[in-house]
Amino acid sequence: xxxxxxxxxxxxxxQAAAEAPVFGVGNDALAELLEMLGAAPGAQGEAxxxxxxxxxVRAGEMLFHEGAAAEALRFVRCGSxxxxxxxxxxxxxxxxxxxxxxxxxxxxxxxxSHPTGARALEDGSVFVIRLRDFFGTGPRVSALDTVVHHAAxxxxxxxxxxxxxxxxxxxxxxxxxxxxxxxxxxxxxGRSPRRFHLRMGRRDIASYMGLAHETVSRCFGLLSRWGLxxxxxREVELLEMPALRLLALNTRRPMDEAGPASTARCxxxxxx
Amino acid sequence: xxxxxxxxxxxxxxQAAAEAPVFGVGNDALAELLEMLGAAPGAQGEAxxxxxxxxxVRAGEMLFHEGAAAEALRFVRCGSxxxxxxxxxxxxxxxxxxxxxxxxxxxxxxxxSHPTGARALEDGSVFVIRLRDFFGTGPRVSALDTVVHHAAxxxxxxxxxxxxxxxxxxxxxxxxxxxxxxxxxxxxxGRSPRRFHLRMGRRDIASYMGLAHETVSRCFGLLSRWGLxxxxxREVELLEMPALRLLALNTRRPMDEAGPASTARCxxxxxx
DNA sequence: CGGACTGTTGACAAACTTCAATCCGAGTGG
DNA sequence: CCACTCGGATTGAAGTTTGTCAACAGTCCG
Numbered sequence: 001x002x003x004x005x006x007x008x009x010x011x012x013x014x015q016a017a018a019e020a021p022v023f024g025v026g027n028d029a030l031a032e033l034l035e036m037l038g039a040a041p042g043a044q045g046e047a048x049x050x051x052x053x054x055x056x057v058r059a060g061e062m063l064f065h066e067g068a069a070a071e072a073l074r075f076v077r078c079g080s081x082x083x084x085x086x087x088x089x090x091x092x093x094x095x096x097x098x099x100x101x102x103x104x105x106x107x108x109x110x111x112x113s114h115p116t117g118a119r120a121l122e123d124g125s126v127f128v129i130r131l132r133d134f135f136g137t138g139p140r141v142s143a144l145d146t147v148v149h150h151a152a153x154x155x156x157x158x159x160x161x162x163x164x165x166x167x168x169x170x171x172x173x174x175x176x177x178x179x180x181x182x183x184x185x186x187x188x189x190g191r192s193p194r195r196f197h198l199r200m201g202r203r204d205i206a207s208y209m210g211l212a213h214e215t216v217s218r219c220f221g222l223l224s225r226w227g228l229x230x231x232x233x234r235e236v237e238l239l240e241m242p243a244l245r246l247l248a249l250n251t252r253r254p255m256d257e258a259g260p261a262s263t264a265r266c267x268x269x270x271x272x
Numbered sequence: 273x274x275x276x277x278x279x280x281x282x283x284x285x286x287q288a289a290a291e292a293p294v295f296g297v298g299n300d301a302l303a304e305l306l307e308m309l310g311a312a313p314g315a316q317g318e319a320x321x322x323x324x325x326x327x328x329v330r331a332g333e334m335l336f337h338e339g340a341a342a343e344a345l346r347f348v349r350c351g352s353x354x355x356x357x358x359x360x361x362x363x364x365x366x367x368x369x370x371x372x373x374x375x376x377x378x379x380x381x382x383x384x385s386h387p388t389g390a391r392a393l394e395d396g397s398v399f400v401i402r403l404r405d406f407f408g409t410g411p412r413v414s415a416l417d418t419v420v421h422h423a424a425x426x427x428x429x430x431x432x433x434x435x436x437x438x439x440x441x442x443x444x445x446x447x448x449x450x451x452x453x454x455x456x457x458x459x460x461x462g463r464s465p466r467r468f469h470l471r472m473g474r475r476d477i478a479s480y481m482g483l484a485h486e487t488v489s490r491c492f493g494l495l496s497r498w499g500l501x502x503x504x505x506r507e508v509e510l511l512e513m514p515a516l517r518l519l520a521l522n523t524r525r526p527m528d529e530a531g532p533a534s535t536a537r538c539x540x541x542x543x544x
Numbered sequence: 545c546g547g548a549c550t551g552t553t554g555a556c557a558a559a560c561t562t563c564a565a566t567c568c569g570a571g572t573g574g
Numbered sequence: 575c576c577a578c579t580c581g582g583a584t585t586g587a588a589g590t591t592t593g594t595c596a597a598c599a600g601t602c603c604g
């Protein structure tokens with residue numbers, strides 16, 4: 001816990017710290033958190049008394065381990081994380097990825113211990129709210145309640161993305177869906193939806209998609225050969241979004257055509 | 273909306289209705305909901321003013337459609353539901369199943385429209401809390417807040433189960449995991465974890481597991497032939513829980529042994 | 545410079561999907 | 575009351591995708 005930075009009064013936004021009433025922690029962090037999560041501006045004016053700290057993590061570090069006692073709710077401030085669950089014999093299943101604004105550890109509330117662990121994919125930092133503060137007897141910060149509900153809802157909705165990826169039969173379709181998902185995430189953060197840097201390795205992608213990492217590699221090559229994407233290691237550029245979307249449609253085929261998805265031809269070529 | 277039953281004051285628990293202040297709906301339903309979700313008894317004593325109604329559904333009916341505007345939070349009172357998402361070309365992906373105590377539609381909070389739909393697998397009923405009541409300006413029922421957080425957390429944790437099932441390579445392992453999950457769910461409801469009735473068809477199971485429904489059928493036959501389970505249509509009895517657990521471990525093999533999982537022999541036989 | 549890790553590509557066998565036929569039960573209508 | 579149909583479930587056969595094993599290139603780090 002030596003890498004926990006406490007926001008002390010008079011650190012970044014001096015005027016906000018003046019409102020902090022009793023806790024040893026200023027409310028700069030709370031204000032920043034609320035702003036990040038898109039709370040109505042000014043909503044935290046009401047006796048905003050909730051201790052929020054910021055924790056830094058280095059690439060590769062576990063933010064919290066699977067099975068650890070749940071003691072806090074976290075929100076990604078910067079960096080990215082992978083959510084993983086060990087399937088009881090050592091295999092690490094990647095359940096999803098978290099970037100700025102995502103809540104971490106919410107699923108631990110019901111069990112009081114973390115069903116899934118979180119590992120930093122790069123250097124980053126998170127906001128931390130202790131559960132006993134959040135659920136304590138003190139006055140509730142209703143703006144915070146709202147954004148936490150919102151964030152939890154997003155997390156639940158995002159879990160559907162995993163199913164969406166795994167539901168596809170064809171490996172190329174899975175990859176296309178994954179890329180489109182990541183693209184959408186980038187867009188939501190105001191970054192380019194066409195060019196981005198994947199923060200995770202092929203193994204993580206493979207685990208997330210339910211495939212062997214060699215298959216992921218092959219599919220990247222395939223999509224690249226079809227001219228749909230340009231790939232260099234973790235650097236990705238989406239060249240043909242419509243075709244990618246078409247490819248992503250390939251489900252457990254109740255479709256008319258969709259052909260045998262040959263090795264040489266792009267299935268999405270003959271349609272648009 | 274003609275199948276919405278309102279709890280009118282003086283229906284079941286007359287004394288609770290006396291506390292209902294202004295709303296046209298009594299608080300019998302709220303009390304029942306809080307009890308179902310395991311709120312600390314007596315916690316609703318504090319000005320419990322939250323309109324809760326009960327909605328009945330018939331087997332096969334959609335409780336809410338995918339894409340519909342989010343207007344309420346629901347909690348399964350009795351019956352069971354499947355959560356599904358249409359993958360954009362008509363294929364219905366099953367994301368999970370909900371039974372008594374589970375929250376429905378929580379993922380719609382962030383989008384204001386339902387990313388996933390819910391269909392009743394049998395006749396049942398749900399508690400309904402309108403979003404404008406829950407998030408409104410009225411005084412918050414903190415006991416309700418607590419259990420809603422808890423339920424949402426459970427839903428998020430449950431979404432990991434889907435990944436757990438799909439993560440397995442071998443189809444038998446997937447089925448074993450699914451059965452163990454359902455068994456655990458039954459146990460949590462105080463029902464027998466060894467004998468139960470599956471409320472969903474093979475197609476739904478197959479969709480949930482990411483397999484063809486024929487494969488599911490074959491796997492049931494396989495597990496049955498191995499003596500691990502006894503199956504008759506949707507009636508299931510788990511005969512060898514330890515062996516099932518062993519079989520469920522079969523992951524994307526970083527294991528030592530685990531053999532080629534032959535068609536004739538039970539992989540879990542030579543170990544216990 | 546050696547070592548470890550990531551990413552790519554090839555070959556083969558196994559498992560799964562797909563198509564197809566069949567059986568069974570429930571619900572319907574003559 | 576029985577024949578009929580419809581859908582769910584089971585089982586078989588064939589083809590294809592993908593997992594696994596293996597080798598190799600590139601990069602980072604000690």
